[in-house]
Amino acid sequence: MSEGSGGREYFMELNQYRAGKREQGLLKFVILVLTVALIAEGFFLIELARRQRIVLVPPGLGEVQEGWISDRQAGPEYLKQMTRFLLPLVTSFHPRTLDPQLSLFLHHVAPEQYGSVKAQLLSQGERAVKNDLSQVFYIQEVEVKGNIARATGLLKRFVGKNQTSEEVMTYEISYEIRHGRPYVAGIVLTPTAGIGASNRHRE
Known part of the structure; x- marks a missing residue:
């Protein structure tokens, strides 16, 4: 080569x-x-x-109305219907129905508030059972601003079968939206509102 x-x-x-x-x-x-x-x-x-906003149907939401919820926010209609579902669990009760209602309500309480809210509600529940106290709250209007819902309605209270009072009351529930799920972060019940009266549970 x-x-x-x-x-x-x-x-x-x-x-x-x-x-x-x-x-x-x-x-x-x-x-x-x-x-x-x-x-x-x-x-x-x-x-x-x-x-992303996810359209969900909370308990009690009608076919015509829709509520949306995203990772950290929820629409007003969604929170209105959640309030109409959750609030009666602690404002309308009979001694025989109180335990399962409180248990269901506590499933929706923010983890940081769970212990204190549970202790307070169970204590007041025991008092209601001991004294045969019951009440019913008829929600007439729910207003939502941000993550706070205010429900106004007629509250009737009973001892045994005897009605002891009837008055218009307002309850306020504050929510936290975490990963697309609403949690109760605080609930304010007015001083004469029976179970939960004079108590605030807030972060």
Whole structure:
């Protein structure tokens, strides 16, 4: 083999080597770009899921009205209907129905408030059972501002079968929305409102 042909083969192999290196570099760059794009898309989808509004039907919500809830917010209609569902559990009761009602209500209380709210409601529940106290609260109107719902209605209280009072009362429930679920963060019951009277449970 002549020196000329050997030199040409050397340069051909060198060019092929350089071309291969360029292709490898380009391939690595493409892989890097795709990886970054996939990671960015993942973060985008996570953020989109957090901000997405989900249409849910809370207990008691009619067919015509709809309420929405997202990761950290809820629509006014949703909170109105949640209030109409939750509030009677602690404002309308009979000694025989009190325990299951309080248990259901506590499932919706924020974890930070659970212990104190449970102790207070159970204490007042024991007093209601001991003295044969019952009451019923007829909700007439619910107003929502932000995550706070105010329910106004007619409260009737009884000892045994005898009605002892009838008056218009207002209850206020504050909510926290966590990962698309509403929690009761605070409830204010007016001083003459029976169970929960004169008590505030807030963060």
